[in-house]
Amino acid sequence: MHASLSRKRASLSSFSHADRGKALKQVDASRIFRSNANSRYPAPNQPKKHVATPEAFPKHARLGYGLAASVNEVLYNGVECAAKQVRYMTLQSARRDAANRRKFDHKDGTLGLSSQYYVVERYAYRRLRKCDALSGYVPKYYGQDDKHQILYIERIYGRTLLEYAEICQESSCCSAIHCAGLAHNNINGRNILIRDGIKRHGPSPIDGFVVLINFNLVKFRGEPDKRWTAACNRDLDDLNSTFLAVVGRANNKAAHAMLAQHQPFDVSQEQLAKVVKDTDPDPKPNTAIFKLPRLLPVLALALARAWSKHGRSHISLEILAQFEASAHAPLDSDRRSALLIEGDRVCWSESADKIALFTNVIHRCEAELGPTDPYTLRLRGLYASQLKEHGQELELESVLSSMLQQLQGLDSADKVPKQGDHLFAETLNPQAWITWVEKRMPQASAVAESLEGQ
Secondary structure, eight states, X not given: OHHHHHHHHHHHHTSOHHHHHHHHHHHHHSOOOOXXXXXXXXXXXXXXXXXXXXXXXXXXXXXXXXXXXXXXXXEETTEEEEEEEEOOOOGGGHHHHHHHHHHHSOTTOTTOSOOHHHHHHHHHHHHHTTOGGGBTTBOOEEEEETTTTEEEEEOOOEEETTTSOOOHHHHHHHHHHHHTTEEOOOOOXXXXXXXXXXXXXXXXXXXXXXXXXXXXXXEETTOTTTHHHHHHHHHHHHHHHHHHHHHTSOOHHHHHHHHTTOTTOOOOHHHHHHHXXXXXXXXXXXXXXXXXXXXXXXXXXXXXXXXXXXXXXXXXHHHHHHHHHSTTOOOTTOHHHHHHHXXXXXXXXXXXXXXXXHHHHHHHHHXXXXXXXXXXXXXXXXXXXXXXXXXXXXXXXXXXXXXXXXXXXXXXXXXXOTTTTSTTOOOOOHHHXXXXXXXXXXXXXXXXXXXXXX
């Protein structure tokens, strides 16, 4: 007991009188607020003097709010701007905030118990302000109020991405931010605004730029535990998810490739931006897509399959019809996409001669893609289901036997898809198809034998 007390006294005596005075002064200046509700000894409520007065931020001026902050429209030095007031942190986050302050702000930590979101976002805006490549893509930074934890940034007059399907410029904005050494880490449809002049009051630029806001969860290059790489990948994934939410959950791989500007989406950003600029205020995504100067088969196929997944096969057929009626549909240069479009049209068709249509398209896929191509096998599987539905058991037994013979004769080299560079390439799994066929063979053979006996 006496030994432990002596050790504590020794550790306290290691501080000089000036250091202890400075520490006590900082504790007195720090603001203590309500901690976790489950805490055994909760801290007192936030003092009223640290809360912005209702006259400063009237209710009608509120632009939005979230878990970490609220945003209001105010005048700052005569300029209309957005005032983002970050909520004060709880005591449980004090250690993490202290680390952020030492890393980004003051070495002596003079901000007290400031919110880590406020410190990080203020540092992010200061850094982004120095990057010329991001001019117009992120809000202008006017200043801050450390006492009330308020950031004064440019007021963006426009709609969110969820309200207006504009995504073309956003991928270049994300790329520029990554090149500047930051990863946004919180990209979603509500953090992307279109500066198009909607709800405009007073002088403000109208250039149609996509503006990325809310940098309080940003990650910086060089952070430990691979956080930088993970945040960059998350930005791309969030862009992909946002695009899927806008166009109706199109094919994931196709959407990611378009956002990452990979092949075969070789349409330039200028062309895509022109499409959006010339589109009506609330366009249907497929209407805007079909105004492209060079319509891509995989893009039409992605939209059609997206509608099909939601049970709107009639809209899928309309999209494919619009695609084939377009003047510049490059079907000859992408034969696989052309065959996939033809096969999907047959699958969604309600025609009475659907079985005959299946036979025709399967023969073409076998000739151009091969009898063991994953898409050819999928069409033959759907064809078998149609035969069973129409009671053509003899033909069904013949189709299943042919599929089983071809699958069992595959070599290991044939298991690698030859069209792996295509966005809709499927991995061939022979054993899964063999199991699928063998599960249906006994019943089909029994019915076929009974029919032959009659």
